[in-house]
Amino acid sequence: MKIAVCLKRVPDMELRFSIATDRKSLDQGGLKYEMGDFDGYALEVALQLVEKQGPGEVVVLSLGPDGVQETLRKGLAMGAARAVHLKADQVPFDGMAIAHALAAELKDGGYDLVMFGRMATDTASGTVGPMTAELLDLPCVTAISQLEIAGGRGTARRDLEGAAETVEFTLPAVLTIDEGIARARLASLKGIMAAKKKPLEVKPAQLGEARLTIEAMALPAERTGGRIVGEGADAVPELVRLLRTEAKVL
């Protein structure tokens, strides 16, 4: 089984963000980067599938500036066989522009599965996976929380609002992985050493035209007027009064 896993390098979300002077991008000062959470789950699922149902290989891909090679090396250290860096000065916000570049690379790769995280934790859009599937004309199942693959077919569970779907599909397919399915393994020291010698190919990203661009970035308005109504249960009647007469939500 041959599986491609698309990884995005994202900023560490625990950090404080500030907006750069162009008002359209993040101030890069002090930013640290890591592999997106959901992408890590997708890679873990792919590695387990090949380990259990081998032979096969997991190939990791990432699009962006040279810094994404660090994310790819982490993927290799976790157990991927080789990596492809689709080089671009910047990662566009437009999922379609990215999907074009990924589809161009994946098209003739002979992959049984192409896997993504449910969404990138930074842009939080979740569009690149299903868009890439459409461009490749492959079946796609999104936000998978349970997965079984056997005999060229797959069964997946998707959690909906207050319900769940059991979905069947045929391979090859594009899958996006939700939380809860697997925890991403830590790379072992041996894995980290081995990753240095694994192949990492660099190619220019064939990005599509971007029709979705960033007009402005801003920090959310601080919620104003917030106040401590009081301490302990004695403050409850006043809270109820405020919720009824001021906020008008009760």
Added chain:
Amino acid sequence: MGAMFAFAESRGGELRKVAYEAVTAARKAADASGGGEVHALLVGAPGLAGRAGELGRYGADVVIVVEHAALERYSPEVCAATAAGRLRSGGYRAAFFAASAQGRDLAPRAAAKLGTSLASDVTEFEIQGDAVLARHPAYTGKVIVTLRLTGEPALLSLRPGAITAAEQPRTARVERAAPGIDPASERVVVKELSQGSATLLDLGEAPVIVSGGRGLRAAENFKLVEDLAAAIGNAAVGATRAVTDDGWRPPTDQIGQTGRLVSPDLYIAVGISGAIQHLAGMRTAKTIVAINKDKDAPIFKVADYGIVGDLFEVVPRLTQEILKVRRGQ
């Protein structure tokens, strides 16, 4: 003047609340750009056409009904082909989907078929000349990105609850249409739909959410949260990631960056410190109440009203007071 398109999400023959929100958004967009028509697409099993009138109530001029025996459950490729086919031929300025589990699956497929772009999980939007501007909370809600969409049609998926469904009644014309592709050719088949508890309101649909965190100390203490939700009446129960990770509540109750993103009218955070991961899922709520014993907890920074105190005393009292108020009405 351009027509606007809305995908009307349904499940099990019933319209979802987000369907009314999408139609409301399309109505608002149409009225803001010269008063063009709103066309809503409804896809499902035979009988669903009976729901068309409800979409007219929220401002749809035309309801395109696609009924087929094989479309009882969500059929992603059929829905995407049908929506894209209609959008390709209809001269639409913008198309609105829900950023629900279904809409997040469907909208990018439709966008890719059209070769256009999609702004996801939008909380506000504005039609501005040739472009659509859309606001989207990103970076775990710590950065608000304003996006410019220049494709036509511009596709948007709307965060559930961010647009308040508003009635603007008209008599919708029903137009029957065939599925965009043969349902038998669907490669992604939903074999089973298991509904959750029918008695509890869903987090995305409830106007009020009462949510609990680690401060509750044990799974059984969620009874306090459930009782408060029951006293309020139209409330759903949510939880933090720490709580769902510990198995106190099912994973589907999780509100936060990796769980549900909600925008209720009222959000009551009980024993929740306010980690970034949680705030990302609820900071767009219209009114936030926090009950926490730690006066320095970050949740108080986003809360409109806070009570510093022992939740085991405050919450039962709040439940009582609300019951008193409701009985008095």
